[in-house]
Amino acid sequence: MPKPFKPSVQLKENDVTDERVYMNRRSLLKSMGFIGASTLLAKSASAAGWFWEDDEEKVPFKSEPLEFSQPPKFQISETRTPENKVISYNNFYEFGTAKDAPAKNATEFQTNPWTLTIDGLVKKPITLDYNALTTRFPLEERIYRLRCVEAWSMVIPWVGFELAALIKQADPLMSAKYVAFETLYDPDQMPGQRSRFMGGGIDYPYVEGLRLDEAMHPLTMMAVGLYGKTLPPQNGAPIRLVVPWKYGFKSIKSIVRIRLTDKEPPTTWNRLAANEYGFYANVNPNVAHPRWSQASERRITTGGLLTRNRIDTQLFNGYTEVAPMYNDMNLSRYY
Ligand code: MTE
Numbered sequence: 001m002p003k004p005f006k007p008s009v010q011l012k013e014n015d016v017t018d019e020r021v022y023m024n025r026r027s028l029l030k031s032m033g034f035i036g037a038s039t040l041l042a043k044s045a046s047a048a049g050w051f052w053e054d055d056e057e058k059v060p061f062k063s064e065p066l067e068f069s070q071p072p073k074f075q076i077s078e079t080r081t082p083e084n085k086v087i088s089y090n091n092f093y094e095f096g097t098a099k100d101a102p103a104k105n106a107t108e109f110q111t112n113p114w115t116l117t118i119d120g121l122v123k124k125p126i127t128l129d130y131n132a133l134t135t136r137f138p139l140e141e142r143i144y145r146l147r148c149v150e151a152w153s154m155v156i157p158w159v160g161f162e163l164a165a166l167i168k169q170a171d172p173l174m175s176a177k178y179v180a181f182e183t184l185y186d187p188d189q190m191p192g193q194r195s196r197f198m199g200g201g202i203d204y205p206y207v208e209g210l211r212l213d214e215a216m217h218p219l220t221m222m223a224v225g226l227y228g229k230t231l232p233p234q235n236g237a238p239i240r241l242v243v244p245w246k247y248g249f250k251s252i253k254s255i256v257r258i259r260l261t262d263k264e265p266p267t268t269w270n271r272l273a274a275n276e277y278g279f280y281a282n283v284n285p286n287v288a289h290p291r292w293s294q295a296s297e298r299r300i301t302t303g304g305l306l307t308r309n310r311i312d313t314q315l316f317n318g319y320t321e322v323a324p325m326y327n328d329m330n331l332s333r334y335y
Contacts, residue, residue, distance in 0.1 A: 010177035042151060044243075060107050061237070063229035068139035068159045074219070075143055081154035089147065089236045089300065092253055093200045094183065094190035102234035109189055109233035111254070114241060120259035121176035126169055133239050134224050141228070142196045142221060142242075147283045147317045149247035152298045159225035159269045164216045172212070172260050178179055179215040180265035181208045181241060182257040202268055209250040209265035209279065210243065213325055219244055222255075245319040247281045280326075281334035283317040287332060 013203045090104035112130040119125040128136060139159050147153045162185075167179070185193065185205040192199030214220065221242045224231060231237040236253025249269050259265075268278035278288055283297045299309045316322050329335065 021226045061109060061111070061233050063232055064161050066134060066139060066225045068141050068228075070141065070224060071103075072141040072143050072157065076145065076155065078155050078299075080143065080147070081156060081300050082302055085300055086154060086226060087232050087234060088168055091248065092098060092234055092236070093202055094095075094192040094204065094206065094254075095234065096192055097200045103232070105191055106233035107218050109237065109254075111233065111238040114238050114256075116255055116258070118170045118258045120180070120261050121173040121209055122260050123171035123173060124169070126166070130238060134230070135196070139224065143223075144244040145243060145317050146189055146242075146244065146248050146251070147297060147313065149249055149277070149289065149292065149294075151292060151296070152300055153311075153313075153315075154300050156226055157228070158221060158223040159163035159228065160221045160239075161291075163216060163241070164218065164221050165216060166222060166258070167212075167260070170260070171202075175262050176260035177212055178259075178261050178264055179210050179212060180259045180261055181210075181252045181255050181261070183207070183252055184254045184256045199303075206252060206268045207265065208241065208250055210250070211264075211325075212260070214243070214322075217322060217325070219322065224278075245316040245322045246280060247277075247283060249277065250281050254332050269323050278335040282322075282326065282331070282335060283313060283334070284335075285313040285314055286315070 069247040088103045089099045090102040092106065095102040109168045110227040114133070116128045116133065117125065118127075125221040130136050139161060141157055141159050143155060143157045145153055146156055165181075183204075184190070184205040187193040187204075190199075190204075192202075193204045198264070210220070221244075222239055224239050225234070226232075226235060231240065233254075236251075236255075239255055241251050241255065250267075264279060267277075267279055269281075270279055283294075288294055294313055296310045297313045301309060303309060
């Protein structure tokens with residue numbers, strides 16, 4: 001993601017606050033020189049008869065196979081991006097801004113237990129635990145294009161369910177007009193939330209939003225897996241949004257809360273640079289980003305990451321069935 005954030009050497013007030021928040025028992029111990037040695041210490045500690053509770057529970061992440069209906073509900077003929085690229089070239093600033101940082105820094109991200117709450121303007125608020133995320137709704141596979149605002153793209157086989165199914169169960173009130181999403185806030189686990197430099201200057205938690213009709217659209221999906229297995233942490237485990245006709249930053253990862261509201265909710269990239277990232281962020285080759293063209297994209301497929309594989313970008317990323325939702329909007333403006 002482009003970085004409007006300019007690192008400054010001087011600590012600002014909120015840097016200090018962030019530091020304070022994360023200086024809990026575990027981090028404090030780490031800062032006293034136990035960094036990296038904690039697992040080893042946990043072992044010898046338990047052997048000696050005392051326990052290091054936090055580390056006891058830490059298990060490196062392992063993808064598990066998922067059961068889902070076949071054939072895929074949405075198919076495209078384009079070549080899929082190989083799994084090793086989907087899981088190693090990521091944007092997940094909570095784990096660092098480099099493309100390879102999330103895969104490196106999220107290996108021990110704890111996604112079980114997990115709770116996802118749907119509340120706000122609904123009659124029946126719901127809280128799903130880790131198990132319910134993959135069992136409450138029948139899972140299906142969908143092969144979607146993912147177009148990042150940075151002008152690269154992938155073709156990914158997701159596993160998940162329609163967001164509409166989840167929202168319907170919560171029974172929205174007539175007054176609900178928008179849906180607000182929130183990523184986990186846990187600076188102890190997410191190094192990018194501890195340091196403004198490592199986290200790209202974002203005020204965490206990462207937040208996103210959709211209009212209610214966009215959220216209810218049959219293409220809008222909650223993904224719990226890719227390539228037939230549970231999501232790796234770097235791709236947004238245990239559950240993330242996938243909105244294939246919008247720039248990738250709308251597809252928020254590792255969601256803990258979905259809130260129905262009557263006002264357009266704030267969104268992370270819009271808050272950071274309102275002139276560059278709109279609330280709608282529909283893929284549109286005819287509207288350039290203020291700093292680069294959006295007319296074409298680098299499709300990441302089987303070649304090396306630097307292979308020149310430029311293709312034309314399509315309006316709504318090719319998902320033109322969503323167009324009627326925007327009939328009354330001037331798409332030539334940067335939304
Ligand atoms: N969600 C959170 N919480 N934090 C992020 O930094 N990056 C977004 C989006 N969701 C991001 C996020 C961006 S810019 C993109 S392009 C996609 O995730 C990338 O998804 P992928 O890494 O699975 O390809």
